[in-house]
Amino acid sequence: MAIEHPSFGKLDDNRIIIFDTTLRDGEQSPGFSMNIEEKLRMAEALAELGVDVMEAGFPIASVGDFDSVLSIAKHFSKDGPVVCGLARTAPADILRAAKAVRPAARKRIHSFVSTSPLHMRVKLRLEPEEVLELVTSSVSLARQHTDDVEWSAEDGTRTDPDFLCRCVEAAIKAGATTINIPDTVGYAVPEDMHRIFTMVRERVPGADRIVLSTHNHNDLGLAVANTLAAIQAGVRQVEATINGIGERAGNASLEEVAMALRTRSDAIPVRNGVVSENILRTSKLLATITGFDVQPNKAIVGRNAFAHESGIHQDGVLKDASTYEIMTPESVGWTTNSLVLGKHSGRAAFRDKLKALGYGDVGDNQLNDAFRRFKDLADRKKVVYDEDVVALVDDEVVRGHDRVKLTALTVATGLNTKPMATLALEVDGDRRDGMATGDGAVDATFAAIRNAFPHEVALKLYAVQSVTGGTDAQARVTVRLEENGKLVDGQGADTDTIVASARAYVHALNKLLVKRERTAPAEQFAARSA
Incomplete structure (x- = not known):
C-alpha cells in the first residue's frame, strides 16, 4: 500500500x-x-x-x-x-x-x-x-x-x-x-x-x-x-x-x-x-x-573484508570469485589494483587518484600542497599505495581548517643522549615555538608541543602501525588524549615515526578544541540567536 x-x-x-x-x-x-x-x-x-x-x-x-x-x-x-x-x-x-x-x-x-x-x-x-x-x-x-x-x-x-x-x-x-x-x-x-x-x-x-x-x-x-x-x-x-x-x-x-x-x-x-x-x-x-579506523575484519569496509589467506579459499577464488565472495569488491568501492603512482606520476594522475579515493573537491592550493608531499614521499618509497596517498593528504585536505598546525620539527636523540625536540606550531595563524627534553624522542616531541601551546591533558593511548608493508612504509600513529573526561583520538602518518607522532598529537589537540566549542553551555543560545 x-x-x-x-x-x-x-x-x-x-x-x-x-x-x-x-x-x-x-x-x-x-x-x-x-x-x-x-x-x-x-x-x-x-x-x-x-x-x-x-x-x-x-x-x-x-x-x-x-x-x-x-x-x-x-x-x-x-x-x-x-x-x-x-x-x-x-x-x-x-x-x-x-x-x-x-x-x-x-x-x-x-x-x-x-x-x-x-x-x-x-x-x-x-x-x-x-x-x-x-x-x-x-x-x-x-x-x-x-x-x-x-x-x-x-x-x-x-x-x-x-x-x-x-x-x-x-x-x-x-x-x-x-x-x-x-x-x-x-x-x-x-x-x-x-x-x-x-x-x-x-x-x-x-x-x-x-x-x-x-x-x-x-x-x-x-x-x-x-x-x-x-x-x-x-x-x-x-x-x-x-x-x-x-x-x-x-x-x-x-x-x-x-x-x-x-x-x-x-x-x-x-x-x-x-x-x-x-x-x-x-x-x-x-x-x-x-581518527578512528575500522577493524581489519569489519564487514564490507575492513581491509580484510575481501582478503583470502586459506589455500582452499584462494584456489576457489582464482577459479571463480563467487565461490567465496558473495559480492564483488568493486561493488562497494574497492579497486583491484592500487599500485599506480610513483615518483614519475604527474599532477593530473594525482588529481584523478584523489577523486577515485573520495577527495573530489580538493582546491588548487590544497592539491599543490598534497602533490608536493606526494612527490616527497615518492622519492622515499619505491611504491606508493592508495593507503599511502590517503594518509599523506589527510593533513592537507581533511584537516585544512585545523586551528593548530605543525610547521617544523627537529629532534635530536641517540645513545646516552637526552632527547630534545624543537618545533614550530601555527596557532590561529600565529607562529609559536616550543622546545623540550623527554625520556624519549616521542616524549620530548609531545612536551615541546605543550611548551608551544600550553594545555593540560592526559595521554591515554599511543599506538603505531604500518600503513603498508616494507621498511620504507609510512607509520600511522594514533594518539588518545583526555581532558576532564572528554576523550579524543588523533592520527598522523609519515615515513618518519616521530613526525607521524607529532601530527597525531596535533590532530587530537584540534579535536579537543572542537569538543570544547561544541560543549558550550546551552544558555549561550539566547544571546547568540536572539
Missing part, C-alpha cells in the same frame, strides 16, 4: 528510506567530535552516497551543534537529502531545532521521549499520562514548523506494549509522519523487533498511513540483524551510521544494511537509493575525519 509522505511524495511498499545519523548519534561517540567544515564534508559524502534523510545534529545541545545543523541546512538544494534536527519534548528544544533546519529545502524535526517504565520512573520522573501529553504537545509544536515530523519512543523495545501503542497513536494524531521505535540500549533480538512492529501495524489506528522506522544499537552485536527483522515486519525507514559508529557499541552499520539488502534481495525484496560504489570512500573519509 502506497504512503503519501510530505518529503518523498508517494512511497510504494518496496521503498526503504535511508536515515543516516552519523552526524548526530555517531558523533556522540567518545572522541568523534567534528568541526563544522568536517561535518559539511561528511554531509556532502553522505549525499553522494544516496542517503535520504541526514540527521545533522542536536541543535539545543550546544552552540556548535546548532551552527553545524544550520550550515548543513543551508548547504543542500531541493534535490538533496532531507536535513533533520533532533529535539526533546521541551518547547525550547523544538523551536531551536526548527530554527536550525529552517533554511533547508527539505527539512524534518525529530522529537523523542522515553516510554519504558524504567526511563519514565528514573530519568523523567513522570507518570505515563504525563508522557502521553508530552508526545502530543511536542509533535503538535513541531508540525507548526514543518510538515515532516518524526517521533521516537526512546527505549521503545523495553516499553509496555499497550502503552507503546497509545504513544504511537497519540503521535500520529498530533501529526507525526514517521514513527521510530528504537532499540536504544541494544537489548532486543530479531524476534522482538518483528513482534513489536507487527503489533504496531495491526493495533494502532493510522499506522498504515505513516512510515515506521527502526533505530538499533549494537550492544549485543545484533543491530543489523534487528534492522533486517524490522524491515521484514513492514518498517520502511532504517536509521544507521557509517562504520556503525555511535553511543557505546555503536549503531547499525549503514554499509552492512545496504549490502545485506542488495545481496539478499531474494529474501528481502526491497530497494533503496544507496550508491554502493561510494561506500568505501565514505567509510574512509569518516575514519580520516574522526
Whole structure:
C-alpha cells in the first residue's frame, strides 16, 4: 500500500528510506567530535552516497551543534537529502531545532521521549499520562514548523506494549509522519523487533498511513540483524551510521544494511537509493575525519573484508570469485589494483587518484600542497599505495581548517643522549615555538608541543602501525588524549615515526578544541540567536 509522505511524495511498499545519523548519534561517540567544515564534508559524502534523510545534529545541545545543523541546512538544494534536527519534548528544544533546519529545502524535526517504565520512573520522573501529553504537545509544536515530523519512543523495545501503542497513536494524531521505535540500549533480538512492529501495524489506528522506522544499537552485536527483522515486519525507514559508529557499541552499520539488502534481495525484496560504489570512500573519509579506523575484519569496509589467506579459499577464488565472495569488491568501492603512482606520476594522475579515493573537491592550493608531499614521499618509497596517498593528504585536505598546525620539527636523540625536540606550531595563524627534553624522542616531541601551546591533558593511548608493508612504509600513529573526561583520538602518518607522532598529537589537540566549542553551555543560545 502506497504512503503519501510530505518529503518523498508517494512511497510504494518496496521503498526503504535511508536515515543516516552519523552526524548526530555517531558523533556522540567518545572522541568523534567534528568541526563544522568536517561535518559539511561528511554531509556532502553522505549525499553522494544516496542517503535520504541526514540527521545533522542536536541543535539545543550546544552552540556548535546548532551552527553545524544550520550550515548543513543551508548547504543542500531541493534535490538533496532531507536535513533533520533532533529535539526533546521541551518547547525550547523544538523551536531551536526548527530554527536550525529552517533554511533547508527539505527539512524534518525529530522529537523523542522515553516510554519504558524504567526511563519514565528514573530519568523523567513522570507518570505515563504525563508522557502521553508530552508526545502530543511536542509533535503538535513541531508540525507548526514543518510538515515532516518524526517521533521516537526512546527505549521503545523495553516499553509496555499497550502503552507503546497509545504513544504511537497519540503521535500520529498530533501529526507525526514517521514513527521510530528504537532499540536504544541494544537489548532486543530479531524476534522482538518483528513482534513489536507487527503489533504496531495491526493495533494502532493510522499506522498504515505513516512510515515506521527502526533505530538499533549494537550492544549485543545484533543491530543489523534487528534492522533486517524490522524491515521484514513492514518498517520502511532504517536509521544507521557509517562504520556503525555511535553511543557505546555503536549503531547499525549503514554499509552492512545496504549490502545485506542488495545481496539478499531474494529474501528481502526491497530497494533503496544507496550508491554502493561510494561506500568505501565514505567509510574512509569518516575514519580520516574522526581518527578512528575500522577493524581489519569489519564487514564490507575492513581491509580484510575481501582478503583470502586459506589455500582452499584462494584456489576457489582464482577459479571463480563467487565461490567465496558473495559480492564483488568493486561493488562497494574497492579497486583491484592500487599500485599506480610513483615518483614519475604527474599532477593530473594525482588529481584523478584523489577523486577515485573520495577527495573530489580538493582546491588548487590544497592539491599543490598534497602533490608536493606526494612527490616527497615518492622519492622515499619505491611504491606508493592508495593507503599511502590517503594518509599523506589527510593533513592537507581533511584537516585544512585545523586551528593548530605543525610547521617544523627537529629532534635530536641517540645513545646516552637526552632527547630534545624543537618545533614550530601555527596557532590561529600565529607562529609559536616550543622546545623540550623527554625520556624519549616521542616524549620530548609531545612536551615541546605543550611548551608551544600550553594545555593540560592526559595521554591515554599511543599506538603505531604500518600503513603498508616494507621498511620504507609510512607509520600511522594514533594518539588518545583526555581532558576532564572528554576523550579524543588523533592520527598522523609519515615515513618518519616521530613526525607521524607529532601530527597525531596535533590532530587530537584540534579535536579537543572542537569538543570544547561544541560543549558550550546551552544558555549561550539566547544571546547568540536572539
